[in-house]
Structure formats: structure tokens, C-alpha cells
Amino acid sequence: MGGLLHVLDAGAQLAILAYFLLINTFYVLFNLLSLAGILRYRRMITFVRFGEIFRMPIVRPVSVIVPAFNEEAGIIDSVRSFLSLRYPVFEVIVVNDGSTDGTLARLVEAFDLRASRSVFRRSVPTRTIRGIYRSPVHTRLVVVDKVNGGGKADAMNAGLNVSRYPLFCAVDADSVLEKDALLKVVRPFLEDPARTIGAGGVIRLSNGCTVRDGQVVRVGMPRNWIARFQVLEYLRAFLGGRLGMAMMRSTLIVSGAFGLFRKDVAMACGGYRSDSITEDMDLVVRMQKHMHDQGKPYRIYFIPDPICWTEAPESLKVLARQRSRWHRGLIQTLLRSRGMFLNPRYGIAGLFALPFYAFFEMAGPFVECLGYALFAVHIAFGRVNYPFAVAFFFVAVFYGTFVSLVAILLEELSSRRYPKPRDILILTMAGIGENLFYRQVLAVVRAWAYIDYMRGKKEWGAMERRGFAGAARTP
Amino acid sequence: MWSIIVLYSFAYIVLMSASLFVFIFVRRLVIDSRERKEAGVAEAMEQDLLEVLTAADPAGAAQAFARTHRARTRVLKRLLVAYREALAGQALEPLRMIFERTIRARCLRELRSRWLATRLQNVRLFVDFSRPEEAVHLVKLLDDKPVVRLAALNALTSIASPDTLAVIFDLFEKDHQPNFYAYSNIFNGLGQGIAPFLRASLRKPLPPDKLALLIEMAGRLLLRDLYPDVVRFAGHPDKELRIRAARALGRLLVASSSRTLCGLAADREWEVQAQAIRSLGNLQDWRTVPILTKALFSPSWHVRYNAGYALAAFGLVGVLELQEISRQTADRYAADMATMVLDTVILTGGA
Numbered sequence: 001m002g003g004l005l006h007v008l009d010a011g012a013q014l015a016i017l018a019y020f021l022l023i024n025t026f027y028v029l030f031n032l033l034s035l036a037g038i039l040r041y042r043r044m045i046t047f048v049r050f051g052e053i054f055r056m057p058i059v060r061p062v063s064v065i066v067p068a069f070n071e072e073a074g075i076i077d078s079v080r081s082f083l084s085l086r087y088p089v090f091e092v093i094v095v096n097d098g099s100t101d102g103t104l105a106r107l108v109e110a111f112d113l114r115a116s117r118s119v120f121r122r123s124v125p126t127r128t129i130r131g132i133y134r135s136p137v138h139t140r141l142v143v144v145d146k147v148n149g150g151g152k153a154d155a156m157n158a159g160l161n162v163s164r165y166p167l168f169c170a171v172d173a174d175s176v177l178e179k180d181a182l183l184k185v186v187r188p189f190l191e192d193p194a195r196t197i198g199a200g201g202v203i204r205l206s207n208g209c210t211v212r213d214g215q216v217v218r219v220g221m222p223r224n225w226i227a228r229f230q231v232l233e234y235l236r237a238f239l240g241g242r243l244g245m246a247m248m249r250s251t252l253i254v255s256g257a258f259g260l261f262r263k264d265v266a267m268a269c270g271g272y273r274s275d276s277i278t279e280d281m282d283l284v285v286r287m288q289k290h291m292h293d294q295g296k297p298y299r300i301y302f303i304p305d306p307i308c309w310t311e312a313p314e315s316l317k318v319l320a321r322q323r324s325r326w327h328r329g330l331i332q333t334l335l336r337s338r339g340m341f342l343n344p345r346y347g348i349a350g351l352f353a354l355p356f357y358a359f360f361e362m363a364g365p366f367v368e369c370l371g372y373a374l375f376a377v378h379i380a381f382g383r384v385n386y387p388f389a390v391a392f393f394f395v396a397v398f399y400g401t402f403v404s405l406v407a408i409l410l411e412e413l414s415s416r417r418y419p420k421p422r423d424i425l426i427l428t429m430a431g432i433g434e435n436l437f438y439r440q441v442l443a444v445v446r447a448w449a450y451i452d453y454m455r456g457k458k459e460w461g462a463m464e465r466r467g468f469a470g471a472a473r474t475p
Numbered sequence: 476m477w478s479i480i481v482l483y484s485f486a487y488i489v490l491m492s493a494s495l496f497v498f499i500f501v502r503r504l505v506i507d508s509r510e511r512k513e514a515g516v517a518e519a520m521e522q523d524l525l526e527v528l529t530a531a532d533p534a535g536a537a538q539a540f541a542r543t544h545r546a547r548t549r550v551l552k553r554l555l556v557a558y559r560e561a562l563a564g565q566a567l568e569p570l571r572m573i574f575e576r577t578i579r580a581r582c583l584r585e586l587r588s589r590w591l592a593t594r595l596q597n598v599r600l601f602v603d604f605s606r607p608e609e610a611v612h613l614v615k616l617l618d619d620k621p622v623v624r625l626a627a628l629n630a631l632t633s634i635a636s637p638d639t640l641a642v643i644f645d646l647f648e649k650d651h652q653p654n655f656y657a658y659s660n661i662f663n664g665l666g667q668g669i670a671p672f673l674r675a676s677l678r679k680p681l682p683p684d685k686l687a688l689l690i691e692m693a694g695r696l697l698l699r700d701l702y703p704d705v706v707r708f709a710g711h712p713d714k715e716l717r718i719r720a721a722r723a724l725g726r727l728l729v730a731s732s733s734r735t736l737c738g739l740a741a742d743r744e745w746e747v748q749a750q751a752i753r754s755l756g757n758l759q760d761w762r763t764v765p766i767l768t769k770a771l772f773s774p775s776w777h778v779r780y781n782a783g784y785a786l787a788a789f790g791l792v793g794v795l796e797l798q799e800i801s802r803q804t805a806d807r808y809a810a811d812m813a814t815m816v817l818d819t820v821i822l823t824g825g826a
Contacts, residue, residue, distance in 0.1 A: 043592035043596065044591075044595055116815075117815050118815050118818075119811045119815040121776045191622050192621060192654070193656040194652070393484060398484055401491075405492060408495065409499070412503075428492045429492075
């Protein structure tokens with residue numbers, strides 16, 4: 001019995017080591033691809049004047065859809081930011097998803113909204129729409145007031161029903177877009193209109209930044225360490241991971257906080273699924289499946305410089321709720337699209353992207369927790385396996401830190417948004433510091449999310465909003 | 476022993492982080508210093524360029540400028556592109572001359588680069604400064620990757636001549652995977668001068684999607700001479716071509732097209748009906764008001780929507796008609812649509 005346990009223990013240790021070596025090697029590969037992608041993109045856009053899109057006689061208009069639930073703290077700044085976007089033809093559709101706070105009242109007051117008797121086509125099913133408001137001053141703004149229920153997906157569907165244009169941009173109500181963000185993210189739809197079905201930009205955290213009149217006027221580092229760790233995580237995820245995966249044509253996620261899609265393809269898939277936990281990933285996967293099923297070539301792009309600033313949670317409790325939801329959403333989407341898994345019919349999405357997300361993103365927290373648990377058991381029994389401990393440290397922590405540091409370098413090469421050397425120093429320290437506590441907590445939260453998913457937990461997890469006015473005054 | 480390894484590992488992490496920080500810091504210093512230096516050069520160059528643009532003999536001044544600054548290609552490129560934005564017409568001539576005498580040869584060489592980004596950069600310079608005789612170099616790029624081909628086409632549109640127009644239309648006809656959006660903008664940018672080429676292409680047996688774009692362009696560019704070529708597509712079996720014909724007729728505003736559009740308003744496909752109704756609204760032939768009123772009771776949402784706005788386009792006559800429909804109770808959908816249109820008209824002060 002003892003011998004069997006010993007063999008199992010050794011086998012588990014080896015598997016964990018191999019797993020971490022593989023996952024971090026993939027991340028390094030993505031980072032290298034991202035580096036090549038960023039350098040190429042920088043050269044490609046030399047002498048490109050994004051303003052030339054204004055001179056194009058025929059532009060592709062965009063509907064910016066903003067689902068909002070209890071967003072009174074930051075909704076006005078966000079809508080101002082969306083209305084001040086530099087783009088020739090667009091509309092902003094804010095969907096008030098039955099907020100219980102003053103979201104609608106604040107919108108009505110700030111933008112002089114009047115009830116409109118608009119008639120729209122109910123192409124995808126949604127909960128009841130109570131009213132549609134328009135502003136005689138801001139003619140691009142439409143506010144849809146709907147009954148709560150069905151989550152963000154249902155609100156997005158309501159926005160899709162009311163929208164008029166062939167492209168739609170999904171943005172979060174707690175976000176602000178940089179002025180040129182739409183111009184930049186729309187380029188693939190102009191250069192390759194037949195194949196491009198989606199494009200995403202970079203999400204950055206507004207915590208610590210100063211937002212004025214709907215624009216980030218000063219970029220800073222939050223004082224809260226949880227937010228700082230997230231700044232680094234977002235850099236790693238967007239500049240390292242997503243760009244690298246997009247280079248490999250393996251994009252499965254275009255963030256719901258800022259993503260541009262072709263409406264006809266989204267509608268052909270039935271719009272957003274209101275029972276999905278992470279509606280953004282679910283839609284992207286279904287759009288890809290639809291295109292493969294139709295035998296049509298498609299591309300989903302990731303553009304490294306249009307930036308959307310969003311607010312991140314600063315307490316561990318709220319962060320845990322958010323990450324648990326993300327992980328439950330990941331599990332749900334992967335399980336729902338199991339028919340595509342390792343199916344050559346779905347190309348690289350089925351053969352690489354989905355298996356990668358399943359083996360590394362979904363299972364990652366379990367393996368990491370298993371590693372910590374084994375280590376704890378060994379300590380408890382006074383039989384610490386030092387070679388394993390050191391090797392685990394190398395492949396999980398040391399290698400992981402290296403990936404984080406490369407992400408900082410990618411930020412520096414792509415947009416250099418943190419002007420102070422102090423901010424870079426803080427990010428570097430966060431790259432080391434996150435290994436001490438933060439990373440383990442999130443691994444446990446994400447592993448626990450699987451149990452929550454099995455129990456059928458559907459909770460969205462309310463986010464505490466402070467609004468952009470308070471973003472720079474982080475405690 | 477293990478504790479020493481762990482200690483060394485931490486030391487490595489700290490060292491690696493410190494190296495990254497130092498690298499970023501030094502890189503910033505280098506870039507800032509280079510930018511400061513280039514800003515100084517750009518300032519001096521800009522002064523000289525302004526003198527060229529205001530000189531009594533711009534050609535001579537441009538030659539002198541080119542001799543002085545030909546070595547500073549990086550700054551020169553940026554300056555030329557920036558000034559190209561601000562200037563138009565004859566004022567561009569000195570810039571063209573400077574371009575030719577400084578970086579043109581290099582740009583031509585780099586058009587053959589194996590790197591896509593380099594080719595693209597240089598085509599983009601040609602978009603601004605190309606001359607008719609340059610067309611031969613740009614035409615070679617029409618077999619390149621889509622993004623370069625697009626830029627080359629854009630460059631060709633800026634040197635529109637019968638020869639280049641023939642090349643563009645020939646390419647369009649032979650293109651297996653045309654970027655219709657790009658071609659739309661290119662044709663649109665070329666303006667009414669493309670009429671003879673458009674007519675010739677419309678008479679060829681091209682695929683429906685290409686014909687659809689050509690019909691669209693005839694309408695968009697208000698090429699009324701092409702009316703006979705467009706109107707024959709109103710009876711085409713392809714639905715998309717009938718839609719485009721209806722749209723083009725609504726733009727060309729030829730009085731005799733009213734009858735054709737009335738016929739299309741009764742088409743078997745709702746998409747064609749919707750477009751024909753919209754075009755009838757543009758035409759504003761009062762005899763078609765009963766057809767538009769009837770269309771407001773169509774089972775198709777899009778037909779009702781277009782009929783509502785088409786009636787509103789008639790002004791008072793249409794608004795009175797819409798008011799009447801909004802009051803009737805027999806068809807709730809027609810009443811709702813009429814109410815919405817009236818509401819929009821009042822809210823936005825339109826019609």
C-alpha cells in the first residue's frame with residue numbers, strides 16, 4: 001500500500017511539473033508571437049491616418065451597445081465617452097437592465113431624454129422593454145429601459161433588436177473608450193470585410209487613472225495592491241495571451257467590455273444566450289461554429305492599441321466573485337461546445353483553441369491547487385520532497401514571473417501608457433509579489449468555481465462601483 | 476543545499492526584474508533623446524519647408540530643400556505626410572518635387588521589399604505623392620496581399636487617368652475575392668469620370684455581386700446617363716440586383732422610373748419591396764402616395780418602416796396620411812409604425 005502511495009505521489013509530482021512547464025512554455029510562445037505582432041502592427045500603421053476613414057464616402061456604421069445594471073456611479077462619464085468617440089456614423093444604445101438605483105433617472109437628467117414611441121423588430125427574444133428614450137440634443141443616443149432578467153446577455157439582445165447598423169460594439173457601462181478606439185478596431189472590417197466577423201481591443205484598468213469628461217486624462221497606478229496585481233494580469237492576458245492566440249487564429253474570447261462584431265453573424269447565431277454565464281465567450285465560440293458549419297472563411301482579430309478603460313474590483317471578496325463567475329462561464333462554454341472539441345471540422349478552433357482552454361485555462365487551477373496540497377501534505381508528514389519543491393517553484397513561480405515581466409515589456413513596446421518609471425517598478429514588483437498570496441487565492445477560487453458550477457450556481461456577482469470620479473482616489 | 480538553491484532562485488528573479496526595469500528605463504532615455512533630436516531637426520526642416528511653400532520660385536526652393544535635407548529620410552517622410560494632410564491642389568507640387576528628389580528612389584526600391592509592412596509603408600507614401608507615370612510600379616502590387624493591394628489601388632485612384640481607370644476596372648472584373656467595400660470607396664473617390672468604364676462593365680456578363688456594386692455606384696455617383704443600363708436590372712431574376720436597381724433608381728431621380736419602382740414595390744421578395752418603397756419616397760411623386768400608404772400595412776416590418784419614412788418625406792401630405800393611419804385601430808402594427816415616424820419627425824425636427 002505504502003509503495004503504491006509512493007508511486008502515485010511521484011507520478012502526481014511529475015505530472016504537475018510537466019503541466020506547469022507546458023503551460024508556461026505556451027505562455028512564453030504567445031508572448032513571443034505577441035511581440036512579433038506588436039512590432040509588425042507598429043510598422044503597418046506607420047503613415048496610416050485613422051482620420052482618413054472620415055473621408056471615406058462609404059463607411060460601415062457601428063451601433064455601440066452598453067448594457068447597464070445599477071451603474072449610476074459611472075454611467076454618465078461612460079456615455080459621454082461613447083458619445084465623444086471619433087467615428088463618422090455611429091449610435092450609442094444604453095440598455096438599462098431594470099436597474100434598482102438611479103441609473104435611468106441620471107441618464108434622463110444628464111442627456112435630456114424624452115420617451116420615444118419607437119417601433120423595433122424583435123429579431124432575438126428578450127424580456128419586456130418598458131420604454132425607449134431619445135434625446136433631441138444627442139441624436140446618437142438611444143436609451144432602452146427593460147425589465148431586469150436574463151443578465152447582460154438579455155440586455156445585449158435588447159440592444160441588438162433596437163440597433164440599426166451592420167456592426168455592433170459591445171462595451172461595459174463601467175468603461176470608457178479612448179477617442180480613436182472605434183476607428184482603430186474597425187480597420188479589419190474595412191480591409192477584410194468578407195471574412196472579419198469580430199475584433200477586440202485591449203482592456204486596461206482605470207483604477208488609479210484620472211477620468212475627465214469621459215476621457216482618461218492621466219494614467220496612473222492604483223494604490224491598492226489587489227488592483228495592481230490585476231493591472232499586470234490584464235497586461236498579461238491581453239498583450240501576451242490574446243494577441244498571441246489571435247496570431248495563431250485561436251481567439252475564443254473577445255472581451256464583452258470592448259468587442260466589435262458583425263451583426264448579421266451574431267443574429268444568425270440567435271444573438272446572446274441569456275442563460276450563459278460569460279456571454280461574450282459563448283457568442284464568439286458560437287459565431288465560429290456557425291461560420292465553420294456554413295463553410296465560410298472567417299477571421300477574428302485582436303488589435304493591440306485601441307484601449308478601453310474599465311474599473312476593477314479592489315476587494316478580494318468582489319474579485320473572488322468576479323473570477324468565480326468567469327471560471328464558471330469558461331466551464332459552461334467549453335462544455336456546451338464539446339462537439340467542437342478536437343473535431344477537425346472546426347479547424348484550429350476545435351483542434352487547438354478549445355483543447356488549450358480546457359486543459360490549461362479550465363483545469364489549471366486544479367493542478368495548481370493539487371501542487372500546493374501535495375506540498376502541504378509533505379510538510380505535514382515531515383517528508384518535504386525538496387527536489388519537487390524547488391522544481392515546482394521553478395516551473396510555476398519563476399517561469400510564471402518571467403511571463404509577467406515579458407508582458408510589462410510588451411506594454412512598453414505597444415503603447416507605453418505608464419509614463420512614470422515608478423509605475424513600471426510597481427508593476428515589476430507586482431510580478432514578483434503576486435506569487436506570494438494573490439495567485440494562490442485565485443487558484444483556490446477558480447478551482448472552487450467548478451464545484452459552484454456543478455451545484456448550478458448562476459449568481460452574477462455584484463461589483464462595487466465607485467465611478468470614475470473616485471478611481472484616482474483609491475484608498 | 477536546497478535552501479541555497481531557493482535563495483539563488485529568488486536572487487535570479489530579482490535580478491531578472493531589475494534587468495527588465497533597467498532595460499525599459501534606458502530604452503526610454505534613448506527614445507526620448509532621439510525624439511528630442513528629431514523634433515529639433517523637424518522644426519528646422521519645417522521652417523525651410525514653409526519658406527519653400529511661400530517662395531516666389533517654389534520649384535527652385537524645393538530643389539534646394541531636397542539637396543539640404545535628403546539625408547534625413549525618417550523626419551522628412553513624417554513631415555511630408557503631415558503637410559500632405561494640410562495642403563491641396565497646386566500647393567502640393569513643391570512637396571511632390573521634394574519627394575521625387577529625396578526619397579522616391581528609395582520608396583520604389585522598398586516597394587519590392589520582402590517585408591509586407593515595408594511595402595505597405597511605401598505604397599502609402601505613393602498614395603500621397605504618386606504621378607501618372609508611377610502607375611506601372613503600383614499596378615505590379617495589385618497581385619500582392621489584400622492590404623497592400625488595397626493601398627496600391629488607393630494610390631492609383633489619386634492618379635486617375637484613362638489608363639489607370641482601365642487597369643482598376645480590369646482588376647475589379649478579374650478579382651476573385653474582391654473587397655467590395657474598398658472598391659466602393661475607390662469608385663466613389665474617382666467620381667463621375669468612371670461613367671464610360673462603368674457602362675462597359677455593366678454590359679458584361681459579370682457575377683451578380685460585382686454587377687450589384689456597379690449598379691450601386693451608378694446610383695451613388697448620380698450617373699443619370701446610365702439610367703437605361705440600370706433600369707434593365709429591375710427585371711433581373713437575381714434578388715440582390717433588383718434591390719440595387721431599386722436603390723439606384725431612388726438616387727438617380729429620373730421621373731420615368733416611378734413606374735418601374737411601383738412594379739418593384741409589388742415584388743415577391745420583401746427586401747425588394749422595402750427598397751422600392753424607400754426609393755419612391757425619394758422620388759416624391761404624389762401619385763405614389765396610395766402605394767406607400769398601402770405598404771404601411773405590409774406584413775413585413777422593413778416595408779412598413781420604409782413606407783413610414785417615405786410618407787414623411789412628402790412633407791405635410793405624408794404627415795397627414797401618417798396621422799390618419801396612427802389613429803386607425805384595424806392594424807395596430809401600421810398604427811404603431813406611423814406613430815413612431817411622427818414621433819421621430821417631431822423629436823428630431825426632421826421632414
